[in-house]
Amino acid sequence: MTADHSHPPQLAERLLTHALGAAVYRDDIVGDLREAYRAVAGRRSVHYARWWYRAQALRLGARYAVHLRPHFERGHTMDRLAMDVRYALRSLAKRPLMTLTVVVTVALGIGANAAVFGMIDALVVRPYGFPDVDRAVLLAETSPKSGARRETVSPANFLDWRREAAGVIDHMAAMRWWDVNLVGRDQPERTLGFFVSPGFFTAVGVQAALGRGFVAADEIRGQDRVVVLSDGLWRRRFGGDPAIVGQSILVDGAPRLVVGIMPRGFGFPMTAEVWAPLSFDAAAPPTRTGRSMTVIGRLAPGRTLEEAQATMSVIGGRLARDYPVANRDRGVRVYTLGQGMTDAALVPIFSMWQAAAIFVLLIACANVANLLLARGAERGREIAIRLALGSSRGRVVRESLIESSVLATLSIPLSIVCAWVFLRVMRVFMPARIVRFIAGWEHMTVDGRLLAATLALGVFAAIVFGLLPALQFARGDVSGALKSDGRTGVGPGRQRTRRALVVAEIALALPLLVAATLSVQGVARSLIGWQGYDPDGVLAMKTVLPAGRYATPDTWRRFTQSAIEQLAAVPGVSGAAAANVLPSSDSNAGRTIEIAGQPQADASQRPAVDYRVVSANYFEVMRVPLLAGRGFSDADREGADAIGIVSASMAKKFWPHGDAVGGSVKVGNEWVRIVGTCADLVHDVFDAVNAPTLYRPFAQAPTSDVSFAVRTAIDPMTLAGDVRRAIDRVDAQQPTFDVMTMRQMLSDRTIGMQYVAGVMGLFGGLALVLALVGLYAVMSYLVAQRVREIGVRIALGATPADVTRLTIAQAARLTAIGLAIGFVVALALGRFIEAALLGTATADVKVPILLALTLAVTALASSYLPARRAAAVDPMVALRSD
Amino acid sequence: MTGSEIYLGELEQQLLLIVLRLGDGAYANPIRDMLESAAGRELARGALYTALERLEVKGCLRSILGDPLPERGGRPRRYFTVTPAGLRALRQSRRVWLGLWKGLESKLEPS
Numbered sequence: 004m005t006a007d008h009s010h011p012p013q014l015a016e017r018l019l020t021h022a023l024g025a026a027v028y029r030d031d032i033v034g035d036l037r038e039a040y041r042a043v044a045g046r047r048s049v050h051y052a053r054w055w056y057r058a059q060a061l062r063l064g065a066r067y068a069v070h071l072r073p074h075f076e077r078g079h080t081m082d083r084l085a086m087d088v089r090y091a092l093r094s095l096a097k098r099p100l101m102t103l104t105v106v107v108t109v110a111l112g113i114g115a116n117a118a119v120f121g122m123i124d125a126l127v128v129r130p131y132g133f134p135d136v137d138r139a140v141l142l143a144e145t146s147p148k149s150g151a152r153r154e155t156v157s158p159a160n161f162l163d164w165r166r167e168a169a170g171v172i173d174h175m176a177a178m179r180w181w182d183v184n185l186v187g188r189d190q191p192e193r194t195l196g197f198f199v200s201p202g203f204f205t206a207v208g209v210q211a212a213l214g215r216g217f218v219a220a221d222e223i224r225g226q227d228r229v230v231v232l233s234d235g236l237w238r239r240r241f242g243g244d245p246a247i248v249g250q251s252i253l254v255d256g257a258p259r260l261v262v263g264i265m266p267r268g269f270g271f272p273m274t275a276e277v278w279a280p281l282s283f284d285a286a287a288p289p290t291r292t293g294r295s296m297t298v299i300g301r302l303a304p305g306r307t308l309e310e311a312q313a314t315m316s317v318i319g320g321r322l323a324r325d326y327p328v329a330n331r332d333r334g335v336r337v338y339t340l341g342q343g344m345t346d347a348a349l350v351p352i353f354s355m356w357q358a359a360a361i362f363v364l365l366i367a368c369a370n371v372a373n374l375l376l377a378r379g380a381e382r383g384r385e386i387a388i389r390l391a392l393g394s395s396r397g398r399v400v401r402e403s404l405i406e407s408s409v410l411a412t413l414s415i416p417l418s419i420v421c422a423w424v425f426l427r428v429m430r431v432f433m434p435a436r437i438v439r440f441i442a443g444w445e446h447m448t449v450d451g452r453l454l455a456a457t458l459a460l461g462v463f464a465a466i467v468f469g470l471l472p473a474l475q476f477a478r479g480d481v482s483g484a485l486k487s488d489g490r491t492g493v494g495p496g497r498q499r500t501r502r503a504l505v506v507a508e509i510a511l512a513l514p515l516l517v518a519a520t521l522s523v524q525g526v527a528r529s530l531i532g533w534q535g536y537d538p539d540g541v542l543a544m545k546t547v548l549p550a551g552r553y554a555t556p557d558t559w560r561r562f563t564q565s566a567i568e569q570l571a572a573v574p575g576v577s578g579a580a581a582a583n584v585l586p587s588s589d590s591n592a593g594r595t596i597e598i599a600g601q602p603q604a605d606a607s608q609r610p611a612v613d614y615r616v617v618s619a620n621y622f623e624v625m626r627v628p629l630l631a632g633r634g635f636s637d638a639d640r641e642g643a644d645a646i647g648i649v650s651a652s653m654a655k656k657f658w659p660h661g662d663a664v665g666g667s668v669k670v671g672n673e674w675v676r677i678v679g680t681c682a683d684l685v686h687d688v689f690d691a692v693n694a695p696t697l698y699r700p701f702a703q704a705p706t707s708d709v710s711f712a713v714r715t716a717i718d719p720m721t722l723a724g725d726v727r728r729a730i731d732r733v734d735a736q737q738p739t740f741d742v743m744t745m746r747q748m749l750s751d752r753t754i755g756m757q758y759v760a761g762v763m764g765l766f767g768g769l770a771l772v773l774a775l776v777g778l779y780a781v782m783s784y785l786v787a788q789r790v791r792e793i794g795v796r797i798a799l800g801a802t803p804a805d806v807t808r809l810t811i812a813q814a815a816r817l818t819a820i821g822l823a824i825g826f827v828v829a830l831a832l833g834r835f836i837e838a839a840l841l842g843t844a845t846a847d848v849k850v851p852i853l854l855a856l857t858l859a860v861t862a863l864a865s866s867y868l869p870a871r872r873a874a875a876v877d878p879m880v881a882l883r884s885d
Numbered sequence: 886m887t888g889s890e891i892y893l894g895e896l897e898q899q900l901l902l903i904v905l906r907l908g909d910g911a912y913a914n915p916i917r918d919m920l921e922s923a924a925g926r927e928l929a930r931g932a933l934y935t936a937l938e939r940l941e942v943k944g945c946l947r948s949i950l951g952d953p954l955p956e957r958g959g960r961p962r963r964y965f966t967v968t969p970a971g972l973r974a975l976r977q978s979r980r981v982w983l984g985l986w987k988g989l990e991s992k993l994e995p996s
Contacts (some may be wrong), residue, residue, distance in 0.1 A: 685949030
């Protein structure tokens, strides 16, 4: 409210004055209303009067703006707009096919953009739906080496941060990954848990639905035997029984008291289902060099992210000075939780998608602009007459722009449907076991923000495809158009524009096709290409032996040996093997080594290789060929000679003279003699394909994480149940998880790439079709424009072949220019595409060249029909067609 | 006179009569108030201006602007007066109405 109540609401008065425009009574109307306002304010209250004034102003303004004015002065903005919109709708309805084509084309372009926007919004901008989530922050260590990467935090640093930042960042909490084995009323199960500090739930702003979260005392080693469960786990395993709060359950082989149940839908980070206190031993100081924890917190009331960053920079600086060994050059970065938890690899992928979607939209706009130009050409005479009769160019341009806006508006509902379908398909095809790693995947949907983005895109599209035809009208040559026969009412300028549009379409389509092809190639190579082992007919599964019941290496050895025997005995199984890590699994293991007889590197510079511990028959079961020496046998047991096998790439790297067999490497404190070499295989499609790998016999170096690979004679998945039961016979309390075929594992590992390839393939295909349609339309149009000229040529002796050649040559020129530009753009974007494809494909010159050739051939093919039509022109008809 | 005959609608007649009654003080606000109190007719502000403007265009009303007034934010009032043509049109209507009423008093007046 303004201080001076004698004035009516100023904005309303100003708007009213504006709406009255040049009305004869404008000033006295406004004055009358102001006078009446004072009377009303005196009779009732000022508050009432102000609303009364607004209502009156609205009614008056609306009346003058819409109804009244034309009676006295012609053509007020709003009224003319309504008229023009009606006119545009009527003229579009007269050409339903063109309208439909435009609407569908624009809808596809806008829909693609809206869908990608929806994904970015859900996954990158605000992946978490917690209350006040923008107050939650993530803190990461930085180091010059890691660049922009977010590093995990050492426990000692975390404790210092938490103490010193209190008041700026509250409820600071560390969290650490925890693979949980649950044993209870049901069969054993393995799920995802996190060890978290007491402030964790407050930091993310979510409290337990039942019972409590963690308190400070839970953090003390010895008092930390408590656990909080997710709603889903509680319902699944405990039937949603509220009495479970206060009871003990077995977690990882040890009892823990259930103190709370989280509300439905809460599973942070990643779909965690179990949370336990991250405790510290009061006696032993925590490590400052071992970095294992992710740290979150909540901005204290009234504090900003910038203040938090400034505070943490000071604290980080002090810690770097006080503990130079652990913290030299290390700093602290504060991110919002959404930013901090987002997978950095998503950003280049989404950028590529958004760029691709914009390319598609631009191509669609170019097509539509072309169609509208063609329409404008038909109306050239009409427009010329109107201009000659005194209609202003501004008005003609306005009409054209309004028509484009109406078209864009019509296509918006359809584009929302496109976006919805797109997002739906994305969600349906993502396996649940992967979704849990992608925060926000669940909220990928059409919401208000997406609708707003769609509207904005619609406006953008309308401007892009409406402006060119509108400007053409503005330049229309009146006398020329009137003198001509109507068909050439288009100046050469308009034809140049149309050709330029086709060139632009082809130039945009080529880089898009290059990116699409590279994506598809990358995924095909990693999915169905050479793997180095035989992934068909193999069933894989994992176990993690909990320290509670499996404390010593000897127990790991015994469990694994019995499990292999039980698995091999399952009917339909031809062989079973064990390994610490299977190819294509989402983890890896590595060791630094020393080579006997070669110069010793400094401890920090020692070479690292992938490290596999495998059962004796592993190479046989996985069908990895042995290239030299011997394989492992049951004789290579504990206490026997420590031996190993190296992969071909490792042999080549460290024994370039081919004398790997017989050589020795030092792993940890143990010298290992090399007895053989085996072929390379693809462990991780995103990493080096031929990673140097050292294999050790499981019996000599057992691990508590054991994966099994079972080669089957029949469809592997049909044996999933039998295989689980086989493990149960060894230890009924030991859960197995991720039971799936090797093929599925490969697919899971590359699911992101499959999505990239799918989306890019879709966008590339769309771009190709749109560009070809555009070329076809323009060639048809140019032929139609030149019917008379062609008729003259034929009359003067040109053969149909000459005419065909002439037309195709014209198309070829346009295509060639477009391809040349597109080629340069594709090469320029090559690095960007490579980054987005995470190294699965290299952008070399070959792919763009091949695609350019393909595009050239299809483009010429699409201009063949118009060329044929040109050749079939009957000169007599053509010349008479005036 | 036949050539310049002006037909008045009911609202137009009422407005002209009110302007006559208000004399020197006939501007939009009191016109609207009197229309409401005397004829029980609440007219939208916009419609009032439309009607007044139409009457002016027809030549029945003439308007002059008064002095700028502070309570109107420095804007003047527009005072209306009935023109001779407006008076003629009123008289004409009155004649027509009275002629039509004549002889029907017994039927239409409440007994």
